[in-house]
Amino acid sequence: MKILVCVKQVPATDSRIKPTGDGVGVDLSSVDWIINPYDEFAIEEALQLKAKHDGEVVVVSIGGDKVEDAMRSALALGVDTAEVIKDAGSAASDSLGIAKGLAAIAKRHNPDLILCGKQAVDDDQMAVPAMLAELLDLPQATVVVGMEVAEDGKSAKVDREIEGGHEKIEVTFPAVIATQKGLNEPRYANLKGIMAAKKKKIEVLSAADLGLGEFGSKVEVLAVNPPAEKTGARMIEGDAAAQVTELIKVLHDEEKII
Amino acid sequence: MMANEVLLFVEQRNGEIKKSSLEALGAAKAIATSKGGSLGAVVAGEGISGLAETLGSHGADVVYMADHGDMAHYSTEGYAHAVTQALDKSGATILVGSATAMGKDLAPRLAARKDWAFLADTTSVAIEGDKLVVTRPEYAGKVISKLATAATGVVLTLRPNSFSVPEASGGSAQVETLDVSGANIRAKVVALETKEQGLVDVAEADRVVSGGRGLKEAENFSLVFDLAKELGAGVGASRAVVDAGWIGHDHQVGQTGKTVSPNLYIACGISGAIQHLAGMRTSKCIVAINKDAEAPIFQVADYGIVGDVFEVLPKLTDAVKALNS
């Protein structure tokens, strides 16, 4: 079973994120870079499937000059090989541009299964997995919190989280599956894995190697602003009874929301 | 047949149009109007013919009906088949949906199918000249981006609770029937498990009561449920209490949980870590109850109560009960 895992390198979730001076970008000069948290579930699932179904796990990524660090971390967890498109312009690409790049890589591998995270925590699009599925003409299941692959490795029963419930889906492989927290408990790298990863190869490709044009975008950024400043809470004083009375009054009379 | 500038993908559940779709209907109509065109709406399901009237009275000019057994449950491929047909029939070059579980699964697939621009989870939308301009929170709400695309060839989803439901105007829509048989569905929903009736999902609710570690023990979470019940609100939670197993992950609000944007968010015994704020800071009115006056949650709150949840919550629940009766 060949499994492709799409991993995006993103700023650590506790990074301070601020607009750049010109107001049309985000200042990422001093952030720490990590593997997108949801992609960790995809990597873990791939490694568990590899153990059960005997197979190969390839991580792929499109990113900037630090992207190999994310690949090295994935290799340390037990992933077999890594392939990246390293392209400074990719950061300005839109989801569809990225999905086209990933589709081009996927076509070289013909995987039985493609695993993604449900969402990249930087631009929060939740778009690439579904786009990739469409471009490759594969079925998809997104926001997956449970997954049971058939003995023959040719289909799966998955559990997808929706508002107020779950959908149980039967999907034939090859397919694109996007993972959500709850699916598994991602492992940590151990020393042996970290040492082994140093010897594994990361294949670095350019968009041109894959016959792709420049990473473009149909979406133009006009401005990046900090969220509207709240002026701080209006504190409601008094004992509990007085506070509750006052709160009910403002929510009912002023805010008109209860 | 009338060509439409804009097509809206409408979600229904048990034959009822979802509130988020009605909100999107208002926004989609405004886009259509400012482009000087008409609005189509496509709805899929089984036994849903009655919905055309509601859609028409809220502003849809044409309703494309995908009423078929294969559409009884959502499937990406089945619904994509239906919406693609409606796009072809209507000639629309802008497709609007909601940033719901269904919309987020379907919309990007259609953007790739049409090779159109994609704008996810937008909180405002406007036509400016030949451009479609939107705002959307990025980096979990740490910044708000203003983005533009050409005003033709776009798929966009709208964040629930960010747009208001249009008044019913008494208009009526022309109905077009789609033949959606024969969709190739390789990922099939075989069962749907929904939670007990009466509990609103936190991601959809327009009021949310959330609890954190300040509640001390799992049993005490009933205080949050009691208030939520009186308010008709969804129940949220911080990751700390989800990890502690007090409540299921589908209640978690935040960076690694759900993003909510209700009209009222009441945070009870939640400190306000950056990852929690990521999921709720765009709520319209935030009330924080915390015994620590320095808790960071007060920086994003509109109203703050420094107090003990065990004292404040029961009184608040009683007061809402009194107000309701």
Ligand SMILES: Cc1cc2nc3c(=O)[nH]c(=O)nc-3n(C[C@H](O)[C@H](O)[C@H](O)COP(=O)(O)OP(=O)(O)OC[C@H]3O[C@@H](n4cnc5c(N)ncnc54)[C@H](O)[C@@H]3O)c2cc1C
């Ligand atoms: C990668 C990553 C992702 C994360 N994702 C999320 C996420 O999605 N959602 C999320 O919520 N967190 C997330 N976190 C965790 C986050 O950093 C915090 O640890 C968590 O939100 C804290 O939960 P809490 O506010 O309930 O607990 P605490 O921080 O322990 O706060 C408890 C609060 O209760 C108050 N309190 C105590 N007793 C009382 C009382 N009797 N009455 C009133 N108030 C009282 C205290 O003053 C305190 O402010 C994430 C962390 C990481 C590293």
Ligand SMILES: Nc1ncnc2c1ncn2[C@@H]1O[C@H](COP(=O)(O)O)[C@@H](O)[C@H]1O
């Ligand atoms: N640049 C990228 N390289 C590799 N995978 C990506 C990239 N961007 C997105 N993905 C994958 O698509 C998922 C969803 O991302 P997004 O659609 O950007 O929210 C991520 O969790 C990754 O698995």
